[in-house]
Amino acid sequence: MLGEVPAGCRRRLVTHYGPQAQAWLDEVPDLLEQAAKRWKLTLDDYHDAGHASVITTAVTHDGRPLLLKAWPDPARYRHEVGALQLWSNGPTVAVIEAADDLAVAALELVGGRPGGGERPQREMQMVAVALQGLHTLGRRRGRPNRFPLLADHLQLEVLPRIRHRTRELDLGSWRPLVDVVLPALDGLRQDTDRLTVLHADLYRENVPFDGRGLPRLIDPLPMLGDAAFDWAFWTVYYDLGNGTDARLAAAARISRIPLPLLAPWCRALALDGLLFYLETRDPRALGMADVLASLTSSTSRSGS
Numbered sequence: 241m242l243g244e245v246p247a248g249c250r251r252r253l254v255t256h257y258g259p260q261a262q263a264w265l266d267e268v269p270d271l272l273e274q275a276a277k278r279w280k281l282t283l284d285d286y287h288d289a290g291h292a293s294v295i296t297t298a299v300t301h302d303g304r305p306l307l308l309k310a311w312p313d314p315a316r317y318r319h320e321v322g323a324l325q326l327w328s329n330g331p332t333v334a335v336i337e338a339a340d341d342l343a344v345a346a347l348e349l350v351g352g353r354p355g356g357g358e359r360p361q362r363e364m365q366m367v368a369v370a371l372q373g374l375h376t377l378g379r380r381r382g383r384p385n386r387f388p389l390l391a392d393h394l395q396l397e398v399l400p401r402i403r404h405r406t407r408e409l410d411l412g413s414w415r416p417l418v419d420v421v422l423p424a425l426d427g428l429r430q431d432t433d434r435l436t437v438l439h440a441d442l443y444r445e446n447v448p449f450d451g452r453g454l455p456r457l458i459d460p461l462p463m464l465g466d467a468a469f470d471w472a473f474w475t476v477y478y479d480l481g482n483g484t485d486a487r488l489a490a491a492a493r494i495s496r497i498p499l500p501l502l503a504p505w506c507r508a509l510a511l512d513g514l515l516f517y518l519e520t521r522d523p524r525a526l527g528m529a530d531v532l533a534s535l536t537s538s539t540s541r542s543g544s
Contacts, residue, residue, distance in 0.1 A: 242272060242273060249288050252291045257292075271310050271344055272310055275308060275339050278339065281300060281306065282298060282299045284296065306347060307346070308345070309344065310342070310343060314340075317343040319460075320461075322462070327377050330374060331370035331373050333347050333348050334347065335347060350458065351448055368494045370447075371442070371470060372494050372495060375467045376436075378438075379435070385464075387463055388464070389464050390430065391465065402425065402508075402512055405518075405519055406515065414514070414518075417529065417533055417536065421508075422511070428504060431501075434467040437463075438462060438465050439460040441473070442478055466505075468502055471495050471502060471505070472502060474491065476509050481531055484531050488502070488535075
């Protein structure tokens with residue numbers, strides 16, 4: 241029998257979803273136990289990670305390790321599971337079972353352990369190839385209308401919060417850098433030829449490697465939009481402050497999106513991140529400012 245959700249996990253989900261998540265967190269051990277009974281799984285223990293779901297490890301009757309994942313937000317459950325099913329047999333984690341009534345899914349445990357297997361030396365190149373494959377699958381398998389739109393995300397969330405924070409925050413010595421980047425945001429345009437289902441959350445921890453040394457993308461926040469968004473997110477956030485220029489070059493080469501078209505997306509995401517880190521007093525602000533300055537300087541020299 242599972243005990244209470246770990247305190248750290250509870251705290252992160254309440255921060256993410258608000259106090260209304262408390263009641264769901266009290267119920268989630270029972271939800272996970274219902275799912276395990278339905279699928280004939282033996283629950284192991286909580287995997288205390290993530291900000292938007294509760295995760296436990298589990299084992300099938302024949303000893304196969306899995307993850308059980310429960311979401312407080314049914315829409316987020318539908319979008320994530322729907323995207324993983326759309327990308328099935330691609331470079332993603334496999335959905336083994338899904339219970340819509342519980343908003344719980346059983347997922348493959350990549351590499352046989354939380355966090356996956358060892359990362360190869362050619363990690364960057366392999367992840368870039370996997371991302372290109374993900375986008376190809378998204379285009380080939382249609383453009384399902386059940387996913388949120390990147391256009392709405394940009395116009396209703398990202399751009400308004402950037403403009404609000406640039407007005408309200410004391411940016412100090414970073415004000416000139418922000419003022420240089422800000423006007424270019426109005427020029428962001430999606431290319432309909434690049435529309436696909438996006439992962440949209442390409443942090444390094446969301447790309448574990450399996451037992452064969454292959455990357456498997458997990459935990460998407462899927463949207464329908466321009467592939468340039470994913471490539472820019474990967475460039476900026478995958479390993480903040482490390483290898484940014486190399487990832488940008490790989491992104492342009494493998495995606496075949498010209499650097500002058502890709503660079504504005506990178507700057508927009510870096511600016512959004514910098515302002516968020518400044519507002520929340522996150523120590524990563526300094527690293528993100530360096531990334532934004534580098535992107536602004538290098539892409540200006542290249543003619544973007």
